[in-house]
Amino acid sequence: MPPPKLRRRPALVGAALVAICLGALLAAWAWTATTNTEEVLVARQTIERGAVIQSGDLARVRVSVDPALHPVPASQIDDIVGQRAAVDVAAGAMLTPDSFTSTVVPAGNNSIVGVALTPAQVPGLDLAPGDHVRVVVTPAQGAGPPAGAPPVSDAEVAGVHVDGETGQLIVDLLVPHADAAVLAARAATGNVALVLDSRER
Template structure:
């Protein structure tokens, strides 16, 4: 009788376990180098942006209460409380309106120029002096460029209106007539091109000066502005 088969032939022994794979080397992450200069610059930019945003918000949201004309006021008219109103405007250093708190000081004074309804009130639009004053008259004189000084005239300048030769150029034996005056305003006639100088003179001289100015035989002399 044949011997039974051996167990190792029926169930062969399993192959030996494979050797474990060698570990893959891991490259360490590169170390980041901190640059203090860049960090400081970034912080400065962030702070600057915050400051600019705060300034822009303040500039657009900051307002102040000022005076404006509720109705039109003619030059020389007394200003009443009913002529004025208060408005809110953005604070702008280029504007110089009268603060609303100064309304009591404005009421009762006169308009130095025509004030249009809805416009902001400025200090140079208000005056205590009404022109012409007591004992004075205003005379308008039309002058060519040759009859005026080369220096631009301004309100308040002390001038003399002097008679000039007639059509034939004769002066005669009489000395030139001159009248002391104060410049009130200067304008240009768009049609004739003449400079229209409005001057304040004593009432006693107004009629003679107006008659002489109508002939065109006058010139204007600017006296010293030093006071």
């Protein structure tokens, strides 16, 4: 008696071939994705310009990046911690060589002067490090415009925070040494206001 003939099932053969092709494509994609990723440093939270970078400010993430962006490898974290942010680095943004600097602020012939202000003494826009402002002397209550008191020009915002006790906005201004004493004396009276001139960095 002749042996029974095996039936070929084209549908099953086709499904097997499709499964093999899909498996090969997935394996190729996984290999490519793995080999094209790099562990880089990103900002865990917003780092303001001029702030000292702490280890808690940074996170390591593995991403697929364009080499043209020049991201900082995660292996360099020990070299980055302790340096200062050269620009504002938003939370989640990758660090690049332009994101940090070893320059100390203030440097050269500059000084930092803190000015306490109420909402009426600052622009409606939120101030940020790097903004260029003028400090304008305002008249005391019930007095006329001050005589011989020109504004201090070319001041740069180095930092901004709110005083937890008074609720006032404290703006740290970077000014030349020659203007620092005059600005500090005027700021102590409370009769000053800030004018935002430029946000160019």
